[in-house]
Amino acid sequence: MIEPLSAERLAVQLGGRTLFAGLDAAFQPGRVTCVIGPNGAGKSTLMACLAGLRRPDAGTARLGDAPVLDMGSAARARRIGFLPQTPEIAWPIEVAALVALGRTPYRSSGRSPPDLAAIAAAMAATGVAGLAARRVDSLSGGERARALIARALAGEPEWLLADEPLTGLDPGHQIDACDLFRRIAHDTGRGVVLTLHDLPLALRLADEVMVLAEGGLIAGGPPAQALTPEIIRRAYGVEARLVAGHHGPILELVGRHAA
DSSP: OOOOEEEEEEEEEETTEEEEEEEEEEEOTTSEEEEEOOTTSSHHHHHHHHTTSSOOSEEEEEETTEEGGGSOHHHHHHHEEEEOSSOOOOSOOBHHHHHHGGGGGGTSOSOSHHHHHHHHHHHHHHTOGGGTTSBGGGSOHHHHHHHHHHHHHHTOOSEEEEESTTTTOOHHHHHHHHHHHHHHHHHHOOEEEEEOSOHHHHHHHOSEEEEEETTEEEEEESHHHHSOHHHHHHHHSEEEEEEEETTEEEEEEEEEOOO
């Protein structure tokens, strides 16, 4: 059974500025949660705390009842997969080798039957199987983004945390990635937490939206409740409206709010 991921009274200061303080949030498996908010609100920092890659100034990130920072690094990596906003690839390796790095937490060669099956499934799911022999430094931005998602999936984590994973993808591949994240959550019961700047895409993708602004979470819930014109105005200073579409409500950003 996959346990929930949570933040309890989390606080982080950076450069003398409080990003957030006393932040409480609960993330449920089997759902896609999008964390949104203006630049500098602390979205990436929150993700790093949830992944156990940053120690908060106060508070605790937990997986079930266990503090994430109390887990060994390999055990934590097997349960929480993290895709940073600007992942670095230190050397020009082939895509298949990059994806195989996702098996590193299992301390295996990457060539056992379970390893090979997980790697193949991750590459098929992200549409990069045909790029297996290509060098990563020869890929387009969108191809590289999909290969990095495949690396995270190859580890078969219970939780997938991805910081701006749709950046660099064209609209078609953005839709494909959204469908992939939803399948991961809905079909396997794993938890998916993403940060996004694209509010209309968050409305389409998310089961839950959390809005981070003003030093904490100012809204949370189903997209139609968390992405209201009032909340968007408060968080971003932007006027927005929801209009009916063929596949559900569509969010339109109208312009800057006139104070």
